[in-house]
Amino acid sequence: GQQLNQSPQSMFIQEGxxxxxxxxxxxxxxxxxxxxxxxxxxxxxxxxLYKAGELTSxxxxxxxxxxxxxxxxxxxxxxxxxxxxxxxxxGRLAGNMLTFGGGTRLMVKP
Amino acid sequence: DVKVTQSxxxxxxxxxxxxxxxxxxxxxHENMFWxxxxxxxxxxxxxxxxxxxxxxxxxxxxxxxxxxxxxxxxSLILESASxxxxxxxxxxxxxxxxxxNEQFFGPGTRLTVL
Numbered sequence: 001g002q003q004l005n006q007s008p009q010s011m012f013i014q015e016g017x018x019x020x021x022x023x024x025x026x027x028x029x030x031x032x033x034x035x036x037x038x039x040x041x042x043x044x045x046x047x048x049l050y051k052a053g054e055l056t057s058x059x060x061x062x063x064x065x066x067x068x069x070x071x072x073x074x075x076x077x078x079x080x081x082x083x084x085x086x087x088x089x090x091g092r093l094a095g096n097m098l099t100f101g102g103g104t105r106l107m108v109k110p
Numbered sequence: 111d112v113k114v115t116q117s118x119x120x121x122x123x124x125x126x127x128x129x130x131x132x133x134x135x136x137x138x139h140e141n142m143f144w145x146x147x148x149x150x151x152x153x154x155x156x157x158x159x160x161x162x163x164x165x166x167x168x169x170x171x172x173x174x175x176x177x178x179x180x181x182x183x184x185s186l187i188l189e190s191a192s193x194x195x196x197x198x199x200x201x202x203x204x205x206x207x208x209x210x211n212e213q214f215f216g217p218g219t220r221l222t223v224l
Contacts, residue, residue, distance in 0.1 A: 009150065042114070042200050043153075044213030088152060098213060100145075100152040 006101030020074040021104040029091035030068035037086045079108050122222045129188040130202035133201030140206045142184035147198040191223045
């Protein structure tokens with residue numbers, strides 16, 4: 001199946017710092033999604049992007065759908081300890097099938 | 111709130127055992143999915159079902175089977191568990207129509223095969 005390259009694999013930052021992570025693909029997608037997974041829980045949707053070039057915010061989170069439709073990034077501003085978790089990007093081409101990135105593990109030092 | 115529940119949070123089985131993982135959703139969703147999650151590999155699709163008694167193979171169906179006898183329930187079956195099936199298993203569901211096409215995930219079942 002298709003693969004999404006997500007980077008970085010892990011990040012260890014100081015509370016209050018901004019964070020940026022991204023996903024790239026060799027194929028184009030019609031929808032980009034960003035999920036967060038807390039330890040021991042299933043992923044929860046953070047942001048959904050439906051149009052190339054779209055920039056969407058959800059509180060301290062901002063995500064963009066790349067113009068080429070082959071990439072997306074997620075920014076978290078002023079990180080707090082509860083931002084700890086694994087962040088996944090997912091792309092959808094058609095139907096209800098999603099392709100997931102490998103995840104970015106975020107650790108925040110108080 | 112959409113609720114997707116999985117029968118066990120943690121499961122320990124022995125090699126060769128038959129294992130059933132159950133998933134139930136209470137939102138009348140047509141589509142249900144089983145993924146496994148391994149470090150560095152993200153979520154990989156095992157099987158999905160878009161209707162009762164219908165099933166389709168995902169990216170890694172080998173060693174697994176599924177059953178969808180009722181709309182709300184989607185079962186993942188390991189006919190003869192092996193150690194390389196030790197993983198976190200996540201169930202998800204999605205309606206045919208909706209404003210957002212995201213999948214709603216259950217809490218996961220962490221399976222260890224000894």
